[in-house]
Amino acid sequence: MPLIRKRRAPTADDEASEDSQDDTPTTATQRQRRRPSPASDAGDFVDGDEETQGDASLEQMVKKMVRFALACEYARQPIRRADISAKVLGTHGRQFKAVFQEAQLQLRATFGMEMTELPLKEKVTLQQRRAAQKTEKAATSSNAWVLTSTLPAKFRTPAILPPPRIPTTATESAYVALYTFIISVIYLAGGQLPEEKLERYLKRTNADQTTPVDKTEKLLNRLIKEGYIVRNKDTSGGEEIVEYMVGPRGKVEVGEQGVAGLVRTVYGEGATEELEKRIERSLGLGERNRAAAAKASSTANSTPAEGRGRGRPRRGDDDDG
Template sequence: MDEDDYESRGSSQKSNGKRGAPSSSQSHSSGSQKRVMRDIDDDSDQDDHAPKTIRATTVGSKVLDILPEDFERFVKDTVRLAIFSSHSEAATVKRDDIKALLGTHTRLYDSVFEKAQERLRKVFGMEMAELTTKGRSGKNEEKGTKTYILRSTLPLDLLGSESLDWEDQLEDQGLLMVILSLIMVREGVIFESHLKQHFRRLMLMEEGSDIDKKMDMFLKKRYIEKSKLEYLDESGEKIEMEVRWGARARAEIPEENVVRFIEEIFGPEAPKTLRASIEKASNIRTKTTDSNDADAAEASNGTPCGSSSNAIRL
């Protein structure tokens, strides 16, 4: 091989690059295959995430970014908490307790609460009602407390039937209705000493009576509230305990039910102006005159006193 042949062969190798390197057409084809493979991989990743979008939970007109089974678990936990709390000493559940169940999903509170209410009404005949607080005069606007109790939503005909066995609760219900009636006809407040005077007239303060224990139970369960009042009279300074309807009574028992209870205590010999007198003494207006006939017809059908869609639960 002469020197000219060696140089020409070397220059040829330099122009072609490394031995075995692909041509420009081969490189283009390989690049296309890699891009196709990447597109296929990207599609497979999207498919893995697609079910989460398709199975998003819908509550009313809202679409929530949570799986249906997770949302259902939150609803069941809320219903369970409400029912278990109703058997506790306070018989209440707080909004923060419900939010604690949701963990990092507290933004779902309204939707979960709405669905839990629907489940409670449909399955258990109950609902969560928010307790309120009122000013000492009893006439101030009520404010929410972010605390709930369970109250009944059962229809009147079922409450008055033999389907429900109230067992020993009837005695406590009757006593509570008497107490609430006496408070209501005093414009919403009565001295505890005056209340006990009525108990003596009704022979509820006899020896061996547990009326004080019953009052403590109503107080603990928030059917009544007590507050201290200091005032001056002719004999000097006096301290009295005032008794009012409690937050739970305001949530569970409509004033109209108490008016009916008083009317049924008087019976058929009640004066025609009894309802008007009760409403005046209570500073309330429960019914229009046009609906009084309907109330009388309902009472004559055997509706139990004090019963309503909001039954007393002691």
């Protein structure tokens, strides 16, 4: 009689293991699909961090810009764009405009000052003019600034804006008085003053050898270094001619209005209308005012038709013809 082998009935454990084996690939695939990509998460975090870091970097650069401007003004050195790029911006040179504008706002709001651009140096000697002609493109901007006060004129008094205390208030007051006097003499002489005449004026004030600040020669060299005056030497005629002119800082810090104010202060109550005419004539203010008025008048009287080009005639003109 043949043996009959009975198959063992599947148990619950076997069924569970088979089900788990069948479901394992599907579950793993679904988990892989549902799991968020680590790269996308990192990208989101990086974008947010870069934006935050960019704002913080801009804020830090603005603070450095303000400190740098104050330090330059303390040392009476111009705020040059090249120095700003090297010491403030670093590798963020393209953010110069944004940093500069924000620093201007903070300087005005906190310190009552702003950065004013220095004018270009004048080319007066023959050598300077020839050098300027050799350059392919003439410079239109000095890319240098100094700090000037934004306070109204009534608040610009020694009681509110006293001279610096370093080294001493008396020394700084004497220095301001000396360079204001020298700049005024140059302005009143027509903008250029020969060396012999400057020495004559200094001798009249007993400052031809020494001054309360330093020796006269060292004082003049310091004024030249800080941009208050400019010394020009011209040897084109065979003889060396030395003349002094007002430098970029002198034009901004003192200027023609400062010279006029000094003259009025010296005359005191004796200032008359005749004095005002003499001041305008010496500084050339009258001619410039008349030229500006004539230009404004010609601009106002000019009609739009004068600026039209030669184009097609209007329809009304064709109809009349």
